[in-house]
Amino acid sequence: MTRRAVELPVLAPHDPVDHAAAAAAFNADVARTDWHDEALWFVRVKRDRAAAAVPEWEALRARASAIKEHALTHLDEYLVQFESNALANGMRVHWARDADEHNRIVHGILDRAGSQRLVKSKSMLTEECGLNPYLEARGIEVIDTDLGERIVQLRREGPSHIVLPAIHLKKEEVGDTFHEHLGTPAGLSDPTALAGAAREHLRERFLAADATLTGMNFAVAETGGFVVCTNEGNADLGMVLAPIHIASVGIEKIIPRVEDLAVFLRLLARSGTGQAVTVYSSHVHGPRSGQELHIVLVDNGRTKQLAREEFWTSLKCIRCGACMNTCPVYRRSGGHSYGFTVPGPIGSVLTPGLDLEKYAALPFASTLCGSCTAVCPVKIDLDGQLFRWRQRVVQAGHVSAAKSVAMKSSVRLFNHPRLFRLAGALARRGLRILPRPLARLAARPWARARELPAPPAQSFRAWYRKNRPGGDR
Amino acid sequence: MTAALFVPCYVDQFYPHVAVAALTVLERLGVQVDVPEGAACCGQPSANAGFGRDGHSTIERFVDVYARYERIIVLSGSCAVHVRLHAGEVVAHGGRSDDAGAHVAERTTEFCSYLHDEIGVGLVALLGAKFDGCAAVHIGCHGLRGLGLAKPSELQEQPFDKVRALLGTVRGLELVDLARPDECCGFGGTFSVGEPAVSVKMGRDRLRDFTSHDTQAVVSTDMSCLMHLDGLARRERLRLPMYHVAEVLAGTARAR
Numbered sequence: 001m002t003r004r005a006v007e008l009p010v011l012a013p014h015d016p017v018d019h020a021a022a023a024a025a026f027n028a029d030v031a032r033t034d035w036h037d038e039a040l041w042f043v044r045v046k047r048d049r050a051a052a053a054v055p056e057w058e059a060l061r062a063r064a065s066a067i068k069e070h071a072l073t074h075l076d077e078y079l080v081q082f083e084s085n086a087l088a089n090g091m092r093v094h095w096a097r098d099a100d101e102h103n104r105i106v107h108g109i110l111d112r113a114g115s116q117r118l119v120k121s122k123s124m125l126t127e128e129c130g131l132n133p134y135l136e137a138r139g140i141e142v143i144d145t146d147l148g149e150r151i152v153q154l155r156r157e158g159p160s161h162i163v164l165p166a167i168h169l170k171k172e173e174v175g176d177t178f179h180e181h182l183g184t185p186a187g188l189s190d191p192t193a194l195a196g197a198a199r200e201h202l203r204e205r206f207l208a209a210d211a212t213l214t215g216m217n218f219a220v221a222e223t224g225g226f227v228v229c230t231n232e233g234n235a236d237l238g239m240v241l242a243p244i245h246i247a248s249v250g251i252e253k254i255i256p257r258v259e260d261l262a263v264f265l266r267l268l269a270r271s272g273t274g275q276a277v278t279v280y281s282s283h284v285h286g287p288r289s290g291q292e293l294h295i296v297l298v299d300n301g302r303t304k305q306l307a308r309e310e311f312w313t314s315l316k317c318i319r320c321g322a323c324m325n326t327c328p329v330y331r332r333s334g335g336h337s338y339g340f341t342v343p344g345p346i347g348s349v350l351t352p353g354l355d356l357e358k359y360a361a362l363p364f365a366s367t368l369c370g371s372c373t374a375v376c377p378v379k380i381d382l383d384g385q386l387f388r389w390r391q392r393v394v395q396a397g398h399v400s401a402a403k404s405v406a407m408k409s410s411v412r413l414f415n416h417p418r419l420f421r422l423a424g425a426l427a428r429r430g431l432r433i434l435p436r437p438l439a440r441l442a443a444r445p446w447a448r449a450r451e452l453p454a455p456p457a458q459s460f461r462a463w464y465r466k467n468r469p470g471g472d473r
Numbered sequence: 474m475t476a477a478l479f480v481p482c483y484v485d486q487f488y489p490h491v492a493v494a495a496l497t498v499l500e501r502l503g504v505q506v507d508v509p510e511g512a513a514c515c516g517q518p519s520a521n522a523g524f525g526r527d528g529h530s531t532i533e534r535f536v537d538v539y540a541r542y543e544r545i546i547v548l549s550g551s552c553a554v555h556v557r558l559h560a561g562e563v564v565a566h567g568g569r570s571d572d573a574g575a576h577v578a579e580r581t582t583e584f585c586s587y588l589h590d591e592i593g594v595g596l597v598a599l600l601g602a603k604f605d606g607c608a609a610v611h612i613g614c615h616g617l618r619g620l621g622l623a624k625p626s627e628l629q630e631q632p633f634d635k636v637r638a639l640l641g642t643v644r645g646l647e648l649v650d651l652a653r654p655d656e657c658c659g660f661g662g663t664f665s666v667g668e669p670a671v672s673v674k675m676g677r678d679r680l681r682d683f684t685s686h687d688t689q690a691v692v693s694t695d696m697s698c699l700m701h702l703d704g705l706a707r708r709e710r711l712r713l714p715m716y717h718v719a720e721v722l723a724g725t726a727r728a729r
Contacts, residue, residue, distance in 0.1 A: 019668070020667060020669075020671075023671045027670040030674075048626065048627070054629070058628065058629055058630060326627065328657045329668070329671050329675075332671050364663075364664065364667055364668070365668060365671075366661070366664070367614065367661030368521060368614070368615070369614035369657035370614055370615070371627060371657070374625050374627035375627040387521065390521070391520075391523055391525045391526065394522075394524055394526075395523075395526065399523065404524075407524040407527065408524070411524070411527050411530065411531055414528075415530055417510060417511055417512075420482070420513040424482075427486070445669040446666055446704070448669060449669070449673040449705060449708060450705050451703075451707040456488075456490070458489065459486050460484065460489035460493065460508075463492075463493060464496075464508055468508075
């Protein structure tokens, strides 16, 4: 079968992400920002309670980090071990260098089998690869079956969170979306009724599907099996019903041993949603009889990141979403402001490695408060990596001329104590004698919402010189 | 032993009374303190903005000025963390020895850490500070997670809080429990001007946590957090006095 496939045009792929502008737009609706912040903080508090119930929590984090660091530094061996065991289990294994190769492989599998309807679940990787538009342009229907994912898919949006993809939406908006696409009554916003409608709709699609695609939470090298964690059972429904199962996975998801799952499964759900464990932890060790099971191992920039001395540990990430829930900036700017499938602190350390110019703003979308690092179940030093990406962004020149001039001249000022004192005296005096509106204007954007400090008559240095013997040294 | 007190640039210029209070507290506790000239800044503002290379000369200067002290007491958790993390990157040059940077990094501490760990709460209690009212404590994030001033809410470890321990010596001072004990205030250096919408929102939310707990004052380890929070409070005509821990211990802070 040949079909003329027209690509969806991608709009200005290299336009830099302007996080500050997107965040300002998000904040224009104060009540909504509060609601978003509270909803995610609620999850953070649930996580704290779940973590506190595990006496050896910090030891588990250390263990998880050590296992991941070992796996990443022996990735070549474990990938090959995983492949040979998966083949022995009757799975087929494909290797994809990048998003495009991944999409071509998936399409090739579907095309050969004549599959027309794909149900998908638990795969942020396919969002990262842009698989849906690729397949749709080739005439294949793709249905995301995780409830949140399905909601954003119907709205033609991307996910705003990796675990809670529709966290930016209120139940009324979901009701409107379902009314438009699924024919639920106008104004219906009862969550149970909406979930029921989604279940009906998705069951039809599951039954009609001729292929399913899932992600993987963990790929186990010693067995060649993998684990998919869900709360809705949708991945299982897809795997059990469809004659073809494709499982796409980033190469960093490899863990060496089955027993390592005892560490990661205890951390994953507690960190992400505050549940002790996800409702389903499905272990897959081979195809059902008559089923084809394909694994696609995807690099898409991961080996490059692995080679970066300062950033390789970002690949320890198990995609729990805890850094998003805790990030005070993410909670008040929304996932879409990051312009990438994986938002929040981990997104801001992964994206600059993919396209430094496009994502130059993201390492700066943080106060470096360090809450992400303290909450991370695999102990990625997220704030340290954000700091280091900032240096790389500036060294590569992806910074405004105004900021560059301001920072460089402030350094000159700091290095000349006499000049610093003079500038300080002028500024303090200026703040006192200028009419307030003028002083505010001079200090924008600080002073749009904040008063300037009330300037004292003299600096500490001047006081010290007068009041301590030898103080004028 | 002579210790050095480092007064960060913005404290020197905008909050001289805080530095006077810190100096007074240290002197009253019998610490021999110098406030040497020659280094106005630790280099943190430029480094956090991504200009670490340009700002390297600033931390070099810091190392040169402070290398001769046994203890370097920084009046800001944020600056202290920067020096501890990055002074070691300073290499030998001219009269500077090989280990000067590492020496400075290792001997740098922050005001509250110093009082708690090296002077001791028992002696601090002898200052006899009083404060008549209810206050909220705001520990700057870098001091909290970078220096370990208290157990951050994320970690599942034995609780401790050095700042509350120090403030516990102050007669009449009652400390409130906030809904979010260690949420960032949103200052973040250049973040406050680079991302003003989120920065301001974070600050307002922090203020709301303070005021919903009947707080009469805010006590912090970092004047940079307070510069931001106080600026917001004053714009909103909220009467909420804000003090550095040093002012409370020196007895110069007053409740609303």
